[in-house]
Amino acid sequence: MPLQTARTRKFMTQSIRPLCRCFPALTLAAVLGATLTSSAIAQETAPSRSNVVAVVNADPITRKTLSDQSIQRYGTEVIDNMINRHLIMQACQHNGIEVSKQEVTDEIRRLSAKFGLSMESYLQLLKEERNIDPNQYSREIIWPMLALRRLVADQVEVTQEEFNRSFVAQYGEAAKCRLIMCDNEAKANKLHAQAAADPDKFASLAKQFSEDEASASVGGLIPPIRRHSGDTRLEEVAFGLKDGEVSQVLQLGDQWILLQAVRRIPASSPSPQALPAIREQITDRIRDEKMRSAATELFSKLQQEANVIKVLGNEELEQQYPGAGAIINGEQITLALVGEECIKRHGEEVLEGEINRKLLTQALRQMNKQVTDADLHAEISRAAVSYGIVNPDGTPDTEAWMEQVLSTGEVTRGVYMADSVWPSVALTKLVEDDMVLTDADMKEGFEAAYGPRVEVLACVLSDQRSAQKIWEMARDNPTDDFFGRLASQYSVEPVSSGNMGKVPPIRKHGGQPSVEKEAFALKAGELSGIIATGGKYIILRCQGFTEPVVTDPAAVQGELVRDLTERKMRRLMAERIEDLREKAEIDNFLAASKETPRVAEARQ
Structure with a gap:
């Protein structure tokens, strides 16, 4: 079914992004995960969820574990959003405002009809184009928009004078x-x-x-x-x-x-038939502009007048208010509710990390190995050295490295240790016995790093028929200049197209065996056959070979061993975690529960 994608994209820019501007210093996701009624709000403060979110080789991961891990990674970000959400919830309750499920559905249907789409098609398009699922759209976009309109209703009435001015601006x-x-x-x-x-x-x-x-x-x-x-x-x-x-x-x-x-x-005069639609369009635009301004002032006032105690992240307050994430005007947002909100937004991502952690822990236990504090410190030292963070005497400056890692404020020391350092050490433990550099590894590594390379012109085509045509033209006019012009005109690869066919020299063991085999078989001035690889068709014209910079492997032995060890270790680690996942029995109940999204459901 054809969807009016361009028009809807324009609408999303005009109607969704402006809504974000109603909330100072907030992203759209920060606005509201609000429910629609007071009773629903009460229900959400005491969520009832299945206790197990995944089972890995008969070993369960509980929802409590997922909640704790999600809070550790995203709690500070989410609690700020929830505080603003709660402020607007309280404002709605104070003013006796409730937005019903039917009102939300009607508004989505009205917006869908503007673009000639059914509500289902419109929501599907939002999911595909903006990665906003129906429940999120109802909860975080439509509900707040309707609630704000109610809260500032006395400030957003469109007067006849305002309409007349806008009409003149558009048609005068x-x-x-x-x-x-x-x-x-x-x-x-x-x-x-x-x-x-x-x-x-x-x-x-x-x-x-x-x-x-x-x-x-x-x-x-x-x-x-x-x-x-x-x-x-x-x-x-x-x-x-x-x-x-x-x-x-x-x-x-x-x-x-x-x-x-x-x-x-001269002024234009719309037809009488078009006037009702024009009036609605102009009125909606003025109302939205006034609503954005009024909503900004409202949020600023709510924030200034609120008594907010942000507990999460403050050790002293966490001891004083156990189980609380924040307290807003005397009402508590519990850690349990913060955890559920974190799961709602980031649960799948965090759970994947916990599944991998469980797999690594199980594998270490089977091999009777463990990760020690000394191992973790050694990994931090290795990372510092690899990024050149060292002391004057060449030893790793681990404190400076940690300061650099944490400087953005996007990750805590605990999260860095849990998500980066520990998995790296665990995988190293699992593959270290398989880590052997053979003579073949050394030979290939030396050739790849220091061996001769083929200088070529290349033309990359997307289909075999075009490749055959270009190959025949290049064969019949065998000059670098003509081949370069062919590449400039026909190559679908930007580097070769933009540089008259010139591409970086091809080395051995660089990961493109079919291209390398053909290139190293050429002599200067020769044309390759058509090389089919990766869904593309490549034609090469050889310009000669580079001279090796280093001819004696012994001269670079230490550097070569270090680089090859690092590269092979990383490959073995990637293969091991993939192998563990393939052989494991994993039941991910959280992912399964999201496979069938509900459409425009009010209760989130």
Whole structure:
């Protein structure tokens, strides 16, 4: 079924993103995960969930574990969002406002109809285009929008005068003008003198001297100026000019401008049949603009007047208020509720990490191995050295490394240790007995790093028929210049297309065996066959071979062993975790519960 994707994308930009601006310093997800009624709010504070979210080889992962781990990673971010959510919930309760499930559904249906879509198709498009599922859309976008409209209803009524001004701005008389823009007054005055002396030269002066590039290229022509649509001074000047007349110099911000009137554009008169839709469109736009402004003021007032105690993340307060995440105007947001919100937003991602942790723990136990504090410290030291964070004597500066890791504030020391350091050490323990550098590894590693490379021109095609045609053309005109022009015109690969076919030299053991085999079989000036790889068709023209920089492997033995060990260890680690997952019996109940999304459900 065809979906009006472009129009809907435009709507999303116009209607979803502006809603974000209603909430100062918040993302849209920060706005509300609010429920629709007071009774639903009460229910959400005491969630009832299955105790087990996954089973890994008969070893369960509880919801409590997932909640704790999710809070550790995302709790601070989520609690800030929940505090703002609770403030607006309290405002709704204080004012006796409840937004029903039916009202939410009706609003989604109304928005869907604007674009000629069914509600189901519209929600599906939101999921595909914006990764917003139906429940999230109802809960975090539509509910707050309706609730805010209710809370600021007395401030967002659209008056007839406001409608009339907006109608004139859209359909009223317009002044078509040319513009010259300058960044200093002296230059503007000089150009004004020339334009006033000979108005017919205004377009030429705009092309030569105006600093507004968009209009300069068309002789200073700018979009028609309408009343009530922008800067009133500019409008007064534009509508005060006769055709061909040049204005005085006008300062706007840090720019000085001149206008020349071209002609007047008469007002348009929409048909009577179109007027109802136009009235609705204009009224909705004015209301939304007023609602954004009123909502911003409302949030600022709620935040200023609220008594908020943010418990999570403050050790002293956590001891004073056990089990609380925050207290807003005397009402408590429990840690259990914070955990559920974290699971709702990030649970699948965190659970995948916990499943992997469980697999690694089980594998270590089977091999009678364990991760010690000394192992963790050694891994931190290794990471510091690999990134060049060392002391003057060459030893790893682990404190400086940790400061760098934690400097963004996006991760805590505990999370870094749990999600990066511990898994790396655990996998190293699991594969260390398999880590052996063979003579073949050393030979391949030396050839890849220091061996000769083939300098080539390349042309990459997306289908075999085109490749055959280009190959025949290259064969019949065997010069580098002609091949380069073919690559520039036909190659679908940006580097070869943008550089007349020139690509980085090809080395052995670089991960493209079919390309490498063909390239190293060529002689300078020879054309390869058509190489089919990765869904593409590649043609090479050999330009020769590079000379090896190092010919004696012994001269780079230490560096080569270090690099190859690191590379092979990483490969073995990736293979081991993949093997553990393939052989494991994993039941992920959290993921299974989300496979069939509900459409526009009010209770979240």
